[in-house]
Amino acid sequence: MKFLSLVHNEWIKIVNRPRTWIFIILPILLLLGVGIYTKTHIDPAEQKHWREGLAAQVKEDKKQLEESEENDDPEEIIAMQERDIKEKEYALKHNVPPEKMTTWKFMKNMSWISMLLGLFVIIVASDIVSSEFARGTIKMLLIRPYSRWKILLSKLVTTLIFSFALWIGFVAASWLIGGVLFGFGGFDQPYLVDNGHAIYEKLISTYIFENIGLHLIEFTVLVVLAFLISTIFYSNAIAIGVSMLVMLAGNTILLFIADKPWAKYTLFANLDLTQFIDKQETLVEGLTLPFSLTVLAIYAIVMLAITFAIFQKRDVNS
Amino acid sequence: MSEYTLELEQVTKQLGGKNVVDGLSFRVKKGEIFGLLGPNGAGKTTTIRMIVGLISITSGEIKINGLNIQEHYEKAMEHVGAIVENPQMYNYLTGYKNLMQYARMAPNITKERINEVVALVKLEDAIHEKVKTYSLGMRQRLGVAQALLHQPSLLILDEPTNGLDPQGIYDLRTYLRRLTNKGVSVVVSSHLLSEMQLMCDRVAIIQRGKLIRIDDVITMDNEKEVKVHFQVDDVQKAFQLIKGSHPELVIEKDGNELIVEKAVKEDVRDMNRMLVMADISVYGIEWKTKTLEERFLEMTGKGGRSDEILVSRS
Numbered sequence: 001m002k003f004l005s006l007v008h009n010e011w012i013k014i015v016n017r018p019r020t021w022i023f024i025i026l027p028i029l030l031l032l033g034v035g036i037y038t039k040t041h042i043d044p045a046e047q048k049h050w051r052e053g054l055a056a057q058v059k060e061d062k063k064q065l066e067e068s069e070e071n072d073d074p075e076e077i078i079a080m081q082e083r084d085i086k087e088k089e090y091a092l093k094h095n096v097p098p099e100k101m102t103t104w105k106f107m108k109n110m111s112w113i114s115m116l117l118g119l120f121v122i123i124v125a126s127d128i129v130s131s132e133f134a135r136g137t138i139k140m141l142l143i144r145p146y147s148r149w150k151i152l153l154s155k156l157v158t159t160l161i162f163s164f165a166l167w168i169g170f171v172a173a174s175w176l177i178g179g180v181l182f183g184f185g186g187f188d189q190p191y192l193v194d195n196g197h198a199i200y201e202k203l204i205s206t207y208i209f210e211n212i213g214l215h216l217i218e219f220t221v222l223v224v225l226a227f228l229i230s231t232i233f234y235s236n237a238i239a240i241g242v243s244m245l246v247m248l249a250g251n252t253i254l255l256f257i258a259d260k261p262w263a264k265y266t267l268f269a270n271l272d273l274t275q276f277i278d279k280q281e282t283l284v285e286g287l288t289l290p291f292s293l294t295v296l297a298i299y300a301i302v303m304l305a306i307t308f309a310i311f312q313k314r315d316v317n318s
Numbered sequence: 319m320s321e322y323t324l325e326l327e328q329v330t331k332q333l334g335g336k337n338v339v340d341g342l343s344f345r346v347k348k349g350e351i352f353g354l355l356g357p358n359g360a361g362k363t364t365t366i367r368m369i370v371g372l373i374s375i376t377s378g379e380i381k382i383n384g385l386n387i388q389e390h391y392e393k394a395m396e397h398v399g400a401i402v403e404n405p406q407m408y409n410y411l412t413g414y415k416n417l418m419q420y421a422r423m424a425p426n427i428t429k430e431r432i433n434e435v436v437a438l439v440k441l442e443d444a445i446h447e448k449v450k451t452y453s454l455g456m457r458q459r460l461g462v463a464q465a466l467l468h469q470p471s472l473l474i475l476d477e478p479t480n481g482l483d484p485q486g487i488y489d490l491r492t493y494l495r496r497l498t499n500k501g502v503s504v505v506v507s508s509h510l511l512s513e514m515q516l517m518c519d520r521v522a523i524i525q526r527g528k529l530i531r532i533d534d535v536i537t538m539d540n541e542k543e544v545k546v547h548f549q550v551d552d553v554q555k556a557f558q559l560i561k562g563s564h565p566e567l568v569i570e571k572d573g574n575e576l577i578v579e580k581a582v583k584e585d586v587r588d589m590n591r592m593l594v595m596a597d598i599s600v601y602g603i604e605w606k607t608k609t610l611e612e613r614f615l616e617m618t619g620k621g622g623r624s625d626e627i628l629v630s631r632s
Contacts, residue, residue, distance in 0.1 A: 005422040012419070016411055136406035140464070143370040143402070144423040145395040315373035 006146065006154035007161070014124060014162055023120040027113050027170050031177045035106060039181045042101060050097050058088045087192050090199045102186025104204040106178030107171065111208075114215050117170055118247050121163040121219050125226035126239030128155045129311075133234040139316055152311045156227060156304075163219045171212055193278045207277055214273040221271060221296050222247060228303040231311050246271065251283065258284050270295045322381075323348055323472045323503035324369065329378035331364055331527075338364050340527035341378070346472075346505055349498045353518035353535075354507040361527040362507040363403060366476050369505075370400050382472055396424075399470035401478060405461025409450035413441060413460050416449060417467065424468035435463045438493065454481035462490065466497075473497065473504045479513055491517050546586050548576040548593065549602040556598050560589055 014020055065081045091097070129152070132138040141151060190201040222243055230239035250268035257263045264270075269284045270292040276282075324346040331339040339361040346352040354362045367373045369380055371391055380387045385394040407416045417436070421427040436445050439459035444452065452460065458481040465473060473494075479487045494504050494517065508514050514521055515535055523530040550556045556576050561569055568579040578589070586603065593600050 009419050009422055012411070012415065013408060016408075016415070018410070135408070136404070137408060139367075139370075139372055139402045140406060140420070142372055143395065143398065143400050144420070145392045146423065147392060313374070316367070317373065 002146070003150060003154060006151060007158050010128065010155055010158035011161070014128070014158065020124075023117075023124075023166065024169070027116060028173055028177075030113055030116075031110060031174050034110065035177050035181045038101065038106070038109075050100070051092060054088055054092055058085055058092070061085050061088070083194055087194055087199055090192055094201065100186070100189065101182045102189055102204075103175055103178030103182055103184050104186040104189055104208060105191075106182055107174045107208050108191070108204050108211075110174050110178075111211055113170065113174075114167070114211075115248070117166055118219065118222055119244060120166060121159075122222055122226045122240055122243040122247065123236075124162055125159045125223040126230045126236040126243065128159055128230075129227065130230040130234050130236040130239060133316075134236070142316060148312050149308055152231075152308060156223070159223050159227070160220060163223055164216060167215055167219060168212070171208070195279045202278070210277045211274055214277070217293070217296065218271060218273055221267075221300055224300045224303050224307075225267075228307045231307045254283050264291075265295060267296075267299055270299075321348060322346060323383060324352075324505065325379075325381040325384075326365070326369075327379040327381075329365070329368060329380060330376045331361070331368060331373065332376040333364075337376075338527050339368070342524070342527065342529055343378075344522050344529060344532060346503050348503055349501045350519045351494060351498055351504040351506060351517055353514040353521035354505065354524060355511065355514055355521050356524035358509075360524045362524060363476055364527075365524070366400070366402055366474055366505070366507060369474060370398060370402060371395065372402065397468075397471040398474065399465035399468060399472070400474040400476075401461045401465050402474075402476050404477075404480065405457060405464070407449040407452075407457060407460060410448060412448050413445040413452070413456075416460060417445075417464055420464045420467055427468060431467065431469075435467050438466070439463045440489075455483060455486060458482055459486065471502055473502055475504065475506045477508055478506060479508060487513065544580070545606050546578045546581045546589075547602075547604040547606055548578070548589070548600060549574060549604075550576060550593060551599040551601075555596070556593055559592060559596055559598070563592060564589070 061081060061084060065078065065085065068078050068081060132141060142148060144151075187203075187205045189204050191204050191207070193200055193202045225246060226239045226243040229242050230236055233239065246267060250271055254263065254266075254268045257266065264284045264286055269282075269287065273289070273292060273296075276287075276289040276292070322345040326345070327343050329339060329342045330337055342361070342365060344352075354365065356362050364373070368375050369382070369387070371387055375388065382394040382398060387394045407413075408419070411419075414432070414436075417432055421432055436442055439462050441456060441459055441463065444456060449457065449460065458478070462475075462478065465475065478490060482490060494506075498504060498519075506514065506517060508517075518535050520532055520534050522532045548556065551574070553571050553574055553576055557569060557571055560567075560576065560578065564578075564581075564585060567581060567585070570577040570579075578585075581589070590600060590603060
């Protein structure tokens with residue numbers, strides 16, 4: 001019971017910050033904006049006759065492909081065009097309408113906002129320890145009859161609760177807004193996956209649920225990382241910067257180190273778990289979901305151990 | 319239950335190879351107000367930070383209510399209320415929500431108790447305003463409120479009068495006295511030396527991390543270093559007169575005053591009679607003792623003589 005009151009305190013400190021409301025309102029505004037824009041730009045007639053439209057597109061694409069081959073364009077571009085045509089032909093052959101907008105398709109389209117949520121999560125996680133030092137409130141907090149590790153743990157637990165709530169809340173909001181705009185159907189709507197070897201159908205809803213679960217794990221690792229850095233430096237700016245770098249620039253950094261044998265053991269290589277949803281080829285060879293999960297778990301445990309060890313021992317002079 | 323609320327035994331804090339606090343030992347009795355006095359950088363705040371567990375102890379032992387704080391931190395801190403330097407609050411929360419934060423971290427604090435403490439520090443009108451609108455004095459009072467909230471048996475106040483107006487200081491002093499009557503021990507550090515003298519029962523003087531000495535504040539009757547000031551019309555004449563009759567005493571002239579050191583009651587009676595008989599007008603006789611400040615400055619080697627204060631002799 002005593003520990004819960006610490007979590008309660010931390011929760012109040014998060015939700016009473018005005019910026020927290022921006023974190024909640026901004027994604028909803030984006031959903032509404034994109035949703036309404038999409039809704040007003042869909043031509044229902046085109047949707048009905050999607051086969052004709054797609055067939056025409058395939059013809060056009062094939063013409064372009066021939067041109068590309070004549071022009072000796074780079075192999076990658078030609079391969080991409082070929083894949084694109086294959087996908088469209090598959091859709092025609094198996095009668096999979098690619099353009100039909102439903103709430104589930106809307107959710108899949110909007111899942112890029114998870115990047116933004118990741119950023120918000122990093123900000124909250126970086127701030128929850130370092131702002132106490134910046135304000136000097138840490139000394140009011142640490143003189144209570146609680147061991148330091150309990151205080152830090154309560155902050156970790158609260159940040160995770162907030163992150164999960166933000167993510168699940170976002171998913172729920174996108175389902176609701178998509179449903180209101182495009183109808184709540186589409187649970188069994190398929191989409192096409194091209195993993196480089198073959199094209200196959202997959203349910204959008206399966207994608208959504210896998211995406212939800214994998215992002216929970218990603219966010220947890222981001223929170224732990226931001227915690228570690230803000231505890232070492234007592235600076236939310238450094239913590240936000242480094243964590244964002246890992247999240248956003250991770251893939252770019254990976255390009256430079258991808259051929260190194262140790263690349264697959266880095267945090268960057270394993271942080272993007274959604275790459276496993278469609279079993280696409282990964283930048284670093286030999287990555288699998290279980291492998292990445294194991295690597296992330298080890299990173300998280302080591303980072304937590306360092307964070308708690310530092311926090312427990314450090315003199316508070318602010 | 320120990321008879322001492324707080325015990326420091328050879329407490330040392332080393333920072334960068336230097337002993338910021340060096341073998342400090344003192345004990346605070348139940349129901350007393352104990353002052354920590356020293357120039358800036360003497361180690362007062364470092365000592366307080368060690369007592370409340372904000373920084374580690376290099377060597378030595380600190381006990382609160384008989385419990386070693388390194389072994390039983392949570393249990394020991396249950397009955398401690400503190401302000402370390404300026405009280406820092408969550409600016410974006412109201413005063414009340416700030417107090418609620420600390421109320422949740424202590425057992426069994428009722429709404430009534432919170433309101434009681436708020437009334438005590440006279441923040442009723444502003445308690446539901448955000449702390450960022452508070453003045454320094456209001457923040458200070460909110461800090462006092464959070465320290466008192468859980469009815470601690472040891473109250474540690476680092477510079478508690480900072481930012482308080484004279485009325486606030488008076489109220490705090492009165493309230494602290496009332497707390498000690500209930501058996502609460504208070505440790506105060508302050509740079510307002512005269513304030514310490516009014517507030518404390520005993521004062522520890524600390525310099526460069528070491529304890530210089532511990533003084534009882536209310537011991538004027540035992541005070542050896544009393545000076546008697548005679549206000550007279552003819553200082554020169556009076557000086558020669560008294561010098562002649564009491565050659566063993568140190569006598570000084572200062573304006574229209576004659577200052578006689580280390581005189582006892584009987585001497586003063588005789589001197590007064592002598593002066594009057596010699597037709598010297600005596601306008602006043604005052605007993606003055608060295609202030610804590612003066613003693614403090616003398617001891618910490620800063621020299622200088624500041625105002626002396628009037629002592630009432632019963």
